[in-house]
Amino acid sequence: MKIVPFEMERMQSIWENQVEINLSESGVHPLTVGELLGRAEDRERLLGLALGYPQTNGTIPLRTAIAAMYPGATPDHVHVTNGGSEANFCSCWSLLEPADEVVMMAPNYMQTWGIAQAFAGSVRSWPLRETGGRWRPDIEALRALLTSRTKLLLICNPNNPTGACFDAATLDAICREAARHGTWIISDEIYRGAELAGLETPSIWGRYERAIVTCGLSKAYGLPGLRIGWIVGPPSFVAGTWAYHDYTSIAPGAINDRLALAALAPATRARILQRTRGILNTNFAALTAWLAARADLFSFIPPEAGAIVYARFHRPIGSGRLVERLRVEKGVLLVPGDQFGMDGYLRIGFGGPAHELFDGLARLESLLRTLSPEP
Ligand SMILES: Cc1ncc(COP(=O)(O)O)c(C=O)c1O
Numbered sequence: 001m002k003i004v005p006f007e008m009e010r011m012q013s014i015w016e017n018q019v020e021i022n023l024s025e026s027g028v029h030p031l032t033v034g035e036l037l038g039r040a041e042d043r044e045r046l047l048g049l050a051l052g053y054p055q056t057n058g059t060i061p062l063r064t065a066i067a068a069m070y071p072g073a074t075p076d077h078v079h080v081t082n083g084g085s086e087a088n089f090c091s092c093w094s095l096l097e098p099a100d101e102v103v104m105m106a107p108n109y110m111q112t113w114g115i116a117q118a119f120a121g122s123v124r125s126w127p128l129r130e131t132g133g134r135w136r137p138d139i140e141a142l143r144a145l146l147t148s149r150t151k152l153l154l155i156c157n158p159n160n161p162t163g164a165c166f167d168a169a170t171l172d173a174i175c176r177e178a179a180r181h182g183t184w185i186i187s188d189e190i191y192r193g194a195e196l197a198g199l200e201t202p203s204i205w206g207r208y209e210r211a212i213v214t215c216g217l218s219k220a221y222g223l224p225g226l227r228i229g230w231i232v233g234p235p236s237f238v239a240g241t242w243a244y245h246d247y248t249s250i251a252p253g254a255i256n257d258r259l260a261l262a263a264l265a266p267a268t269r270a271r272i273l274q275r276t277r278g279i280l281n282t283n284f285a286a287l288t289a290w291l292a293a294r295a296d297l298f299s300f301i302p303p304e305a306g307a308i309v310y311a312r313f314h315r316p317i318g319s320g321r322l323v324e325r326l327r328v329e330k331g332v333l334l335v336p337g338d339q340f341g342m343d344g345y346l347r348i349g350f351g352g353p354a355h356e357l358f359d360g361l362a363r364l365e366s367l368l369r370t371l372s373p374e375p
Helices: 007-015 040-047 060-067 083-095 111-119 139-145 168-181 235-248 254-264 266-292 319-330 354-368
Strands: 078-082 101-106 122-127 129-131 134-136 150-156 184-188 211-216 228-232 298-300 308-313 345-349
Touching (some): 060 254, 083 150, 101 111, 139 168, 228 235, 254 266
Parallel strands (some): 101 122
Antiparallel strands (some): 129 134
């Protein structure tokens, strides 16, 4: 089976550790192990951990801690994976057959776009609309896209790359449309907890019997190196995805499982998410001012969550070409809109150190100023 290249991940994998300034990351600056395990006794306990295989779908304490975040869920509703990406992979793999149709919110994290193309018969995009200064799902358009052959609807809430959050009424409307056809929904909620205003985005969890959550610690928690993600859904579905995990990586790492448990202890979780919001709000206020002062170059809808702003740029150059020139000539990495199927945009990550962000932006501006404005 052939699979289309996942362009953004390929680009990041090759360049993110080689450029001077990496603004392609969508999460916040990562925590150190020391910051995560503040107390000496917790570090000592970690040193005593035997490095055997852990329970392969996640240890019971970790699945219990995850289940506690989803009202009514038990450890049997939870499967722990290596990152949100393995959660998406096992969920899609377990659901999709060659004749199935898939509908995907767009723009979106393109992993599931590539997987769905390989495993299903057709994938169609369901574009968000820019209306009233927000990115919004168009429910009428969704109704027109879904058919009795639509096995799966893929959404991302909070959304990557726009940072838009969808409210409970919108999620209920999406579920109602899916329920007409028995369509499964996978809601990638990996940016939940990274809301700038601090109000957690509603989850799809509990709204529909075929609604699946994929999530993890890589974005809102600033712990991408832990490679911990999870699937939450009905026990029979979740047990099915575990059988696929046996063929991918077998189990999460034992240290990762243990550190994830530490991160989700209620007091630690609150401390981590507060840190995330602190970083986001400090950088975002300054970034908004910077962009607003350059309205001839950029326009944007402010994100509600995540360390990313999706900005339209006003110069006549393809986004892929612009990003390549920025990397080669200025040593800065951004994500081009064309990697989300939308040329004319840039995704700018603002979760890192402020001095790097503004150094990178100054370099971006200096390159854009060499290009004549659009006619
Ligand atoms: C929406 C979304 N889901 C999943 C992932 C992958 O998460 P992980 O690094 O935990 O595999 C990303 C990474 O950028 C993402 O943006």
